[in-house]
Amino acid sequence: MKNTLQNHIEKEIPFLKQKKLLLAVSGGLDSMVLLHLFQELHYDIAIAHCNFQLRGIESFGDQKFVQDYAEENGIPIFVTQFDTEAFAKDYKLSTQVAARELRYNWFYELLENENYDYLLTAHHADDNLETFLINLTRGTGLEGLTGIPVQNDKIIRPLLFLSRQEIDNYAKAHDIQWREDSSNASDKYVRNKIRHHLIPVFKELNPNFITSFLKTEAYLQESLAMVEDAAIMVYQQVANEVEDQIYFDLNQLLKLPNYQSYLYQWLKEFGFTAWNDIYDLVDSQSGKQVFAADFRLLKDRDSLILSPIDHSEIQEEFLVNENQTEVKIPLNMTFCKVAGLSVASNKTIFVDVDQLVFPLVLRKWKTGDVFTPFGMDGKSKKVSKFFKDEKLSLLEKENTWLLCSNNQIVWIVGRRADERFKTTNSTKNILKIELEN
Template structure:
């Protein structure tokens, strides 16, 4: 098996050679075989062991076992302990999810702090099958049926081509000791139910079931690759990017025979999960939104727009003092005295400094805001009507800031100045305010 693994590495994951590797070792059969194989292959390795403190004395027995093995074999080791149940309770996670979060966060810390190149785990073909069946029973798309990837960022799973039976035989042939996790015998978890009851039936129906599954998985992965290629090509036709936004043209989108599938491929990486709501957005009213943790999807006339969830609250205000010469938050402004009166533009205004009441205030626009636009003959106008005339999108409106002096608007920033603060021939103190 040692030669088989080396050949597999050379063919499928050659970048592991000559690298510094961190092996996730629980003390169980799979991880001890992983450790033994990479020792035999003379890789530069170290052990990372997590004590989740979920099985009382047994958990500390695992820790002691790994520590003694590392000492006896002169393998560098890193050990940590987690109060997993407390973490799960605090963050409202299942115990399994909490353990996964804690484990991988720590692994990545070690990766960075100790200069490891990759993290290796001992997942094998049977684990892959179990994950496939779990996703299948819960309902999933094609991606959920492609199994555990060999590589996910810095996490590598070099034993995925081996079955549990092959790993068990190797351990017995080489007298490898390991620790049995008592929780593996329990049917408390879905994975164990599938492992203990469903998979034995499948193997009884087809003794070569694992081999057949690996072939099927390979075909599904190839199909997923084609889907991703097609989604990428169509994306170029339907979407255009503007700064931190993506605009999907609804007219072009609706011409696609399977537009829902394309939306799924394009949006899944942004954390969206409410797919029925997203698909309904296509025919929804302008202004309707669907939220993920960090992003939102907005229907705006002829487009669906993806953009980050803004961190600045609508009610938040920022103050500018009389002697202040620059503003960096929430947008960048340069403020300076001027000798000449130049023509105002979208990004620069000249105002009569003596008409200003400090502190000036930068805030988001509000429904009902009214100002007197420069060059409009002294007539008042609602800011919302200005936005309509300028044909601003909903997101563009949300990003507009208002510069105020007391209760009066000085500037709808980047669009139009207010007539009340304009400079005239008798103006003595001219202030230049520029949007950078």
């Protein structure tokens, strides 16, 4: 098996050579075989052992067993103890999920603080099969059927190509000692039920079932790679990235017979889970939204717009004093008294200073805001109606600021000035206000 593993590493994970490796060692059969193999291959290794304190004195027996082995073999070792049940209770997690979070957080801390390159775990083909079946019973996409990856960031699983039986045979042939976890005999956990009762039936039907499963996994991984490649190609035709927003063209999207699958591939990494709501969004009216923790997807006429959610608290109002010449937050604007007029634009307006009441206020628009659009001969208009006429998206509305004087709108910044503050032939003091890029 040593030579087989060496060949596997050279073919699949050659970057492990000359690296400093941490091995997650529980003291059980799988991890002790992993440790023995990498000792035999003379890699630069250290041991990381977690004591979850879930099995009383047995847990401390495992810890002592691993520590004694490390000392006898001159292998560096790092040990930590967790109050797993308290952590699970505090964060309302299952014991298994709590243990997973605790150990992987600690593993990453070790990698960084002790300057190790990768962490190796002893997951094998039977673990992969169990994960496949667990995901299958819960309902899953193609990703859930492709099994445990050989590499996930700095976590490497070099034994995934080996069966539990092969590992057991190697341990017996090399007189490797290990600790038996008593909880493995219990059917309390779903994984154990599948291991004890379901997989033996498959192996009875096909003695080479694990080998067949590994072939199926390889085919599924190839299929997933094709799906991901197709998603990238179609994304280039449908999506347009503008700063921190992504616009999906619905006219192009709806030409696809399986557009829902593409939306899933594009949006899954942003934390969305309400997939039916996302699929319904395509036919919804403008303004409808679906939220993830840090992103939202907005329907705006012929587009779906993906944008990040700003969780930071922003000041609602910013004051501009009479002698102030510029502001930098929330917008980059300049204020300058001038002797005469030049060409006005959406980004530059001229107002009668004597009509203003300082300090001016920069704020976001509110429901019920009314202004008198420049050039409308004194007719007032709701800001919301102006936005609708201008066909602004919800995101554009939310990012629009108003410059106000004594609760009256002077300027919908960057879009339309107010008639009431325009300069006339009798204006004596002119203020030029400009929105900088």
